[in-house]
Amino acid sequence: MTNNQPHHDLSGPPTAPPLILGPSIGTSLAVWEPQLPALTRTHRILRWDLPGHGGSPAALLPSDGSATIGDLAALVLRLADEQGWERFAYAGVSIGGAVGLHLGAHHPERLTSLAVVCSSARFGDPAAWRERAALVRAEGTEAMVASRPGTWFSHGFAHTPVGAALIEDLRATDRAGYAACCDALAAYDITADLERIAVPTLVVAGRDDPATPPAHARRIADAVPGASLLEVAGAAHLAGVERPEPVTAALLAHLTDSTARPHDDATTRPQNDTPHKDAPHTHTPHNTTPHTDASRHAAGMAVRRDVLGNAHVDRAVARTTPFTARFQDFITRYAWGEIWTGDGLDRRTRSCITLTALIAHGHDAELAMHIRAALTNGLTREEIGEVLLQSAIYCGVPAANSAFATAQRVFDEIDAEHVTTRATTTTAPTTTTKVDTASRSDTEK
Numbered sequence: 001m002t003n004n005q006p007h008h009d010l011s012g013p014p015t016a017p018p019l020i021l022g023p024s025i026g027t028s029l030a031v032w033e034p035q036l037p038a039l040t041r042t043h044r045i046l047r048w049d050l051p052g053h054g055g056s057p058a059a060l061l062p063s064d065g066s067a068t069i070g071d072l073a074a075l076v077l078r079l080a081d082e083q084g085w086e087r088f089a090y091a092g093v094s095i096g097g098a099v100g101l102h103l104g105a106h107h108p109e110r111l112t113s114l115a116v117v118c119s120s121a122r123f124g125d126p127a128a129w130r131e132r133a134a135l136v137r138a139e140g141t142e143a144m145v146a147s148r149p150g151t152w153f154s155h156g157f158a159h160t161p162v163g164a165a166l167i168e169d170l171r172a173t174d175r176a177g178y179a180a181c182c183d184a185l186a187a188y189d190i191t192a193d194l195e196r197i198a199v200p201t202l203v204v205a206g207r208d209d210p211a212t213p214p215a216h217a218r219r220i221a222d223a224v225p226g227a228s229l230l231e232v233a234g235a236a237h238l239a240g241v242e243r244p245e246p247v248t249a250a251l252l253a254h255l256t257d258s259t260a261r262p263h264d265d266a267t268t269r270p271q272n273d274t275p276h277k278d279a280p281h282t283h284t285p286h287n288t289t290p291h292t293d294a295s296r297h298a299a300g301m302a303v304r305r306d307v308l309g310n311a312h313v314d315r316a317v318a319r320t321t322p323f324t325a326r327f328q329d330f331i332t333r334y335a336w337g338e339i340w341t342g343d344g345l346d347r348r349t350r351s352c353i354t355l356t357a358l359i360a361h362g363h364d365a366e367l368a369m370h371i372r373a374a375l376t377n378g379l380t381r382e383e384i385g386e387v388l389l390q391s392a393i394y395c396g397v398p399a400a401n402s403a404f405a406t407a408q409r410v411f412d413e414i415d416a417e418h419v420t421t422r423a424t425t426t427t428a429p430t431t432t433t434k435v436d437t438a439s440r441s442d443t444e445k
Contacts, residue, residue: 005082006075007055008048012040017112018088019043019255020076022096024118024238025181026141026148026170028054031093034162034244038252042297043089048079050095052177054169061180065133069095069188072181073102077110089255091115093240094212095181098123101190101220104197113258115202115251118209118237120216121223122189129186133179140175154208154236162241194223200258201227204247206235228254228310230318249320249328253313256298257305297329300337307340307347307373347377355387359403360395367403371410381411 009029012019019039021032029047039045050072052058060075061067076099080088089112092100097119104114123129135143148170149158157163201224205217214231221229230250235243305313320328340350351374358367374384384407392400 004060005078006048006051006060008046008079010044010046010083011036012042012044014044016042016044018080018083018085019045020080020088020090021045021047022076022090022092022099023048023050023053024094024096025050025185026053026144026173026178027093027166027238028169030054030169031166031238031241034241035248035251038248039255042252043255046079046083046088048076050177050181051075052174052180056177058174058177058180061177061184063176063180065130065183067180067183067187069098069102069184069190070106072099072184073107076103077107080110086110087112089113089115089258091117091251092119093117094119094237095185098185098188098190101194101197104199104201104224105190105193108196108198111199113200113202113255114197115204115254116217116220117204117247118206118212118217118239119203119220120212121191121194121220123185123212126186129182133182133186136175136182137179141170141173141178144178145170150236151211152236152238153242154206154234155242157236157242166238166241191219191223194220195225197224197227200254202250202254203227203229204239204250205229205231206237206239206242207231207233208236209239211237228314230314232318245321245325246318249317249325250314253301253317256301296333296337298337299341300332300335303340304332304336307336307376308369309372309376312369348374348379351377351379352387355384355403356391356395359388359391359399362399362402364402364406367406368410371407372414375414 007029021029021035021039023029023031029049032045032047036045036047049056051060061071072095076090087110090100090103091114092098094117097116100111100114100116101119101121103111132144145167148167149163152158152166153163158167201221203217203221203224205212205214207214217229217231221227230246232239232243232246235247240247301313316328340347345353351370354370355367355374358364358370371384375381379387385404388400388403388407391403
């Protein structure tokens with residue numbers, strides 16, 4: 001490291017797609033430690049320290065009150081240039097997320113995707129940040145220590161070894177560097193530029209975050225075209241530290257999805273349960289079979305979203321826990337990444353087979369989900385009825401009876417959703433209502 005660039009750390013396969021991770025004010029690059037094992041499987045990771053934080057010199061930002069988020073973004077671009085990365089994925093926490101939004105709005109050609117964690121388009125009253133900068137310049141970062149546990153964490157997490165280590169990072173932060181970051185936050189307001197961001201964007205909020213409440217995240221997600229939003233329960237400002245599992249899972253899905261799908265496919269495809277008989281099947285041939293875990297996961301996630309819908313997959317990813325993480329990865333790679341991506345059968349046929357197997361084994365909850373998926377894959381209600389009738393012969397009348405009841409319930413729910421959508425459109429024509437047409441059961445694959 002030279003004196004004109006931030007301290008940084010590289011990990012992951014050197015030839016993997018690059019991902020740069022930005023920290024929160026008062027922390028070091030250690031704030032991303034919980035995500036590192038998962039992210040380094042598929043990406044070349046560069047974590048960097050803010051000026052005056054961790055190993056970065058404070059002099060990287062001006063100390064006269066003129067520092068900006070643009071200055072920090074320039075440091076990130078300098079690091080990327082040093083690595084020879086023309087384009088890279090970026091994820092940042094709080095002020096690190098602000099840097100990402102600046103890059104997305106002003107240097108979109110450099111980003112492949114963007115993730116913004118517990119951040120904002122404007123961090124409150126600029127005067128408050130000027131006051132904090134003056135306080136820290138006078139008294140050091142110890143003046144911030146007492147208030148940070150309740151801001152960064154909920155449920156006493158500050159008393160855990162991980163929480164305590166981050167508080168020590170704050171204590172060790174140079175007062176001039178911290179104050180300069182406060183100056184940058186005081187001058188920052190990217191609200192008017194959010195609509196210019198044209199890269200795939202994930203926005204994550206901690207439900208208990210007092211610094212950047214979920215409303216801040218919603219404003220970003222509403223303004224950035226096609227952005228996805230995840231709200232993490234039981235997490236405050238450092239959601240990725242306090243609740244690493246759902247944040248990591250969402251990042252992995254976002255990074256995979258950004259690679260697998262074009263950005264203009266950002267909205268959930270509506271389910272059409274009465275397609276024209278000559279409509280093309282939703283089967284996409286693949287010339288090659290994925291050969292690595294990462295490529296299988298990417299292909300599987302794309303098909304999974306195609307068949308089950310973004311809403312269902314987003315919920316399933318958000319609810320992933322350490323106990324279920326390996327199973328979710330297995331299902332995505334194997335069931336969706338190897339079987340559903342095969343060329344031997346189109347998706348209509350695969351849906352028929354899947355429905356029959358679920359009926360035979362009495363898996364009614366998953367049957368409901370795959371009835372919706374069958375509609376997405378091009379089967380009509382009448383054709384689904386034929387599959388259920390056929391199953392009565394080979395799976396048994398009681399099993400088929402239960403299946404017909406499940407199918408009728410799903411059709412009734414879909415009809416009710418369509419009525420709700422039409423009513424909402426009629427009463428509020430300027431408001432777009434997104435109907436969740438995925439299964440109510442998110443424990444399924």
